[in-house]
Amino acid sequence: MKAVELKNGVHWVGAIDWAVRDFHGYATPRGTTYNNYLVMDDEITLVDTVKYDFSDITIKNIKSVVDPSRIRNVVINHIENDHATSLDKIMELAPGATIYISEKGRTGLGRFFDTSRWTLKVVKTGDTLSIGKRTLLFVETPMVHWPDSMMTYIKEEKILLSQDGFGQHIASAVRFDDEFVTCESLSELEDAVVDYYANILMPFGQLIKAKAAEIEKLGLEIEMIAPDHGIIWRADPGKVLRMYREMANGKAALSVPIIYDTMWQSTEKMSLPIMQGIKDEGVECKVIKLRASPMSIAIKEFWKSRGCLVGTPTLNNIMYPTVAEFLTHLRGLRPKNRVMGAFGSFGWGGGAVKEAYEEFKRMGLETFEPGLQILFRPSLEDETTCYDFGRAFAKKVKEYHARF
Numbered sequence: 001m002k003a004v005e006l007k008n009g010v011h012w013v014g015a016i017d018w019a020v021r022d023f024h025g026y027a028t029p030r031g032t033t034y035n036n037y038l039v040m041d042d043e044i045t046l047v048d049t050v051k052y053d054f055s056d057i058t059i060k061n062i063k064s065v066v067d068p069s070r071i072r073n074v075v076i077n078h079i080e081n082d083h084a085t086s087l088d089k090i091m092e093l094a095p096g097a098t099i100y101i102s103e104k105g106r107t108g109l110g111r112f113f114d115t116s117r118w119t120l121k122v123v124k125t126g127d128t129l130s131i132g133k134r135t136l137l138f139v140e141t142p143m144v145h146w147p148d149s150m151m152t153y154i155k156e157e158k159i160l161l162s163q164d165g166f167g168q169h170i171a172s173a174v175r176f177d178d179e180f181v182t183c184e185s186l187s188e189l190e191d192a193v194v195d196y197y198a199n200i201l202m203p204f205g206q207l208i209k210a211k212a213a214e215i216e217k218l219g220l221e222i223e224m225i226a227p228d229h230g231i232i233w234r235a236d237p238g239k240v241l242r243m244y245r246e247m248a249n250g251k252a253a254l255s256v257p258i259i260y261d262t263m264w265q266s267t268e269k270m271s272l273p274i275m276q277g278i279k280d281e282g283v284e285c286k287v288i289k290l291r292a293s294p295m296s297i298a299i300k301e302f303w304k305s306r307g308c309l310v311g312t313p314t315l316n317n318i319m320y321p322t323v324a325e326f327l328t329h330l331r332g333l334r335p336k337n338r339v340m341g342a343f344g345s346f347g348w349g350g351g352a353v354k355e356a357y358e359e360f361k362r363m364g365l366e367t368f369e370p371g372l373q374i375l376f377r378p379s380l381e382d383e384t385t386c387y388d389f390g391r392a393f394a395k396k397v398k399e400y401h402a403r404f
């Protein structure tokens with residue numbers, strides 16, 4: 001690998017992680033990249049580093065452009081391990097460099113490294129740094145998605161180095177959107193954006209809207225968006241901006257995933273006539289078994305759809321553990337504007353469906369009640385009840401969807 005030039009003197013010097021399939025618990029079937037950028041100017045500036053395991057690769061890529069000892073500034077947009085853990089290796093090669101970072105970033109960085117060795121300058125939204133012919137403008141983006149997060153805008157090149165924002169977990173031999181849609185497809189790229197937003201940014205929709213308005217006020221003209229993961233938006237940066245605006249406003253499709261688990265296939269057996277009822281009501285439906293699918297896929301399918309049905313057997317009077325795990329994970333993502341329902345089989349006492357509804361209400365989500373419980377194995381007659389339940393749920397989802 002070697003550096004890839006984005007525009008005159010601005011280079012991608014990151015690393016491609018083709019092998020990662022579990023990114024702190026988030027499934028990454030397409031792998032990912034750790035992007036960082038080198039700006040060649042009177043003061044050579046590196047924006048972000050990469051995950052520690054890939055530090056030799058970014059150093060090699062930097063060396064393909066310039067001797068790293070000539071780096072004068074290092075901007076740390078985000079301190080999470082996948083972006084900042086190569087910093088000490090970079091600083092060994094460029095010991096005189098000044099680090100530019102947000103206040104929260106400065107505090108956090110001190111928990112990972114002995115920062116007393118380095119010169120750190122704290123920056124905030126609107127601060128600029130002249131590096132010669134170019135000016136860097138810093139924009140703090142706290143909680144999008146960590147307290148320290150910020151973005152760096154290169155004024156003269158109209159490039160937004162957007163850190164995690166607008167990224168996707170995609171490993172690819174190509175770096176840019178126009179190349180990717182040619183060799184892979186636009187729908188794959190869009191799917192990766194939705195997947196990333198659902199699993200990382202879902203809780204921050206209101207903050208994203210507020211930040212977008214603030215950036216609009218700054219009047220930044222954006223010709224390219226270069227995130228720290230995945231594909232760089234050069235042909236159509238407006239595409240990902242529109243997608244973010246829509247998702248932050250709660251966009252969802254008229255569809256329903258059935259997300260379930262099963263002990264002895266009874267809850268599973270219920271899911272199929274329910275699916276048929278949903279489909280016959282004209283609503284798209286997918287069926288996802290939790291033990292057979294990564295959690296992040298279930299989260300993405302939940303996020304894409306206006307409604308969601310959760311299927312859980314009762315185990316010891318409570319929800320099946322994988323379903324409880326899914327709902328706990330979902331609660332942390334603070335979902336909004338979705339209709340929820342639950343079903344499942346039970347043996348002696350029941351209780352899982354009731355508990356699922358308690359969890360939906362804790363999340364403040366719209367519910368379709370009552371849920372559906374079947375004793376032991378669903379009979380043929382019960383299958384008709386399941387079908388009717390699916391149709392009735394889909395009707396409710398259609399009514400609710402019309403409000404948006």
Ligand code: FEO
Nearest residue numbers: 078080082083164
């Ligand atoms: Fe890609 Fe928040 O780290």
